Each structure stands twice: as structure tokens, then as C-alpha cells.
Amino acid sequence: MAENEALPTPEQLQDLLLESPGFTEFLLELTAVSASLLGGDAPMLCAITVEQETGPATVASSSAEARSLDERQYAYDDGPCLTALRHQRTVHIPDLQADDGWAWYAQAVSDEGIQTILAVPIPTGNGSRSALNCYSTKVHAFAPETVAAVEEHAASLSRILRLAMRVHAPEPYPQHLRSALRSRAVVDSAVSLIMVHNRCGREAAVELLQVASRSSNRRMHEIAQDILRNASDIPVVSGGGDP
Template sequence: MAANDPLPTAEQLQDLLLESPGFTEFLLGLTAISASLLGGETPLLCAITVEREAGPATVASSTEAARALDERQYAYDDGPCLTALRQQHTVLIPDLQSDERWGWYARAVADEGIRTVLAVPIKSDNGSRSALNCYSTLAGTFDPGTVAAVEEHAASLSRILRLAMRVHPTDVYPEHLRSALQSRAIVDAAVSLIMVHNRCGREDAVRLLHLASRSSNRRLHDIAQDILKNTSDIPGIAPGGEINKKA
């Protein structure tokens, strides 16, 4: 886990749920926060897989690459994240290139440069199952301490995720609305990261995001994408209350 990055508090997670317009936006915020908190010197790709009545689907991922890594497994209806989700135990692949059980998966994602995978179940209920999936381009990233930190983080998400699944039914949208919803969800995820890093409310986080957009003359969506890719781009509040361009 990145140094000096504590787990989000229950109150912060509740605020995220209350202020997210839908389940997809809430989950995208959770994955963005997870990637930010768990990534150290080697950035992690994170995704949360939820299995409901309609079958497994990656509801949210910290990057499109993380989504693709999950979805490669759906084509085979097998893989480390689906195993963690369905059997409800941690699955660790220290080095994909030398792993015998998941050799087919290593070949399928060879072009992505992924070397190690960690999938941790998130306890849920109401007939649903979920898991937090972490990917790294560096073999050996998930040492025992890191595995324990990811498991602790996954456990901390259980209560709020179960509540979210009760509050929000399965998202079913016409295909033509999905791109618009995804764009809005990306901005919401960036706002969630700003809230956690600055320990501020949603209104202040939105104000910071708009200021970053105006000061750089770039679209909110583009600023939000940069924040999700690199947390050093998160705008922050200086001790005196002034707004910095970056934290």
C-alpha cells in the first residue's frame, strides 16, 4: 500500500455512496480509490467484479486496461478473478510467466505486460458475489505485507458494497446511453478521489475539479481521466485554504 495512505473511513465511503448518482458511478469511485491507496512505487490496475443474476460483469475498473484484463477471463468463464469471486478465497499469481495453472491466461494477456495478479473476494449477500482484482506489470509486487493490505482493504469495502447493492438495482441501460454514463462516471470517480485525498466534501471537490479545468483550459472529462491515471494530478487545498493546481 502506498505510504501514508490510510484506508478510507466508513463515513467517507458512506458519503461516496450517497453522492454517487448510480451503482456504476459508485463502483468506479471505489476502484479509483483502491488503485490510488494500494499502489506504491509500482502503480496497480484495479477492478471490482460483481456477479449478480445476469452473470459476472466488471462493473468498474480504474482503467480500461483493467477492464480488459477482467473481461479476457469471461470469454473462458474461468480465471483468477472469477475463481476468487466464486470460491471466495484469495488467488495470488506471483509470476504469470512461470505459472502452470493459469498459463492460458498469461498467453491471453501477454500483450498487456501484466506479470502478477491478486484477486481478493469481497464479502457480499443477497445472492451476489464480488471480488477486488489487482494487476501489476512487475513480478513479485504482491509480497505478504501487500497481500494482507489488499485483503484488509477488500474487507473494509464489504459493508458499503452490500449496502450499495441493496440501494441500487442492477444497472440496465440502452446501449446508446452507456458511453454518456461512462463519461459521467469518470468525472464522478475523479471527484471521489479529490474528496478522499483532501478530506473535503463533494461541493469543494467539484469546485477544485472545475478550477483545474479552467486553469488549464481543458475539458472536465480530460482532467478527470488524468486524475484516474495519475494521482499526482489531483488538485489540492493548501493549509491556508488556497487552492493548489496539484496536491
């Protein structure tokens, strides 16, 4: 996985919130960035669950698959992510198929090929509970240092998520908006990764993406997808980024 220093700082998370078009877009970018930066050899799926009086909901996910993995737990009112947020403790399942304690969930998601799950609580207060949920198709995908990095990342999300939830009610984004938001979120997430990697501003990051698009004669959306799949493809600012 990426080194810890590659993870967004609290200041960068605040910038991401301030520069995102809206709360939903911010959360979509956040999960995509988390999945890309925390992922290793095997792709990682990430989602954020928030539970309030009305029940749990996936407020954002890095993919439709991640959302589905969360929602199957809601149907049973039980699961790794719900355990993490309700008991405020990390739930790490290194080999889902071999874990008797979660045999029912392994059966429920057998068609998804998920082998490892890591759910980490995000302290939010304000009458709600949250968790960052990570799924991998690789057995024993999360080494101890990866678990520690995800816990550190979740802790850094706490303040910014609490701040965002004070201003916006965390609701699942409507079905008819998901496709459009997802397409835009792919580009926005790639821009955010470029900002984090180069420690530059959004304008410089967008310009890098545009240059990469023009030089390769490919759409920005395609370049952005490549960046999210492989963080090593992130363009680099010549001479360093602006503060």
C-alpha cells in the same frame, strides 16, 4: 503504493455512494479510486466482479482493459477472479508468465502485458459473490503490505457493496452508455480522490478541480485524468477541508 491511511474509510465510502448520481456511477468511481490509491510505480487496473444465479459479470472497471481481463475468464468459466469469489480466498499471482497453474490464462492475456494479478473476495451475501480484481504490468507488483492493504480495502467495501446491492440490481452498464459514463466517471473519480485526500466535502473538491482547470487553462476532464494517473497531483485544500 499509497499508505493505508489514504484509503477511503467506511464513512467516506457511504458518502461516495450517497453523493454519486447512480449505482453504476458509484461503482465506476469506486474502481477508479481503488486503482489510483492502491497503485504504485506501475499503473494498476481494477475491476469488481459480481456472480449471481445468472453467472459472473464485471459491474464496474477502472478501464476497458480491466473489464477485458475479467471477461476472458468468464469465457473459460475459470480464472483468478472467479476462484477468489467462488472459494472466498485471496488469489495472488506475482509472476503470471512463470506460474504453471495459470499458464492458460497467461496465454489468453499475453497481448495485454499483464504480469501480476491479485484477486480478493468481497463478502456480500444475499445470494451473490464478489471480488476486487487488480492487474499490473509489473512483475511482483504487490508486496506483502500491498496485498494486506488490498484485502483491508476489499473488506471495507463489503458493507457498502451489500448496502448498494439491496437497493440496486448489479448489472453490467449498457454498451451505449459506457462512453458517456466513463467520461463523467473520470471527473467524479478525481473529485472522490480529492475528497479522500483532503477529507473535505464534494463541493470543496469540485471547486479545487475547477480552480486547477482555470489556472492551467485546461479542461477539468484533462486535470482529472492527470489526478487518476498520479495521486501526487491531487490539489490540496488551503487551511484544511470541511468535515
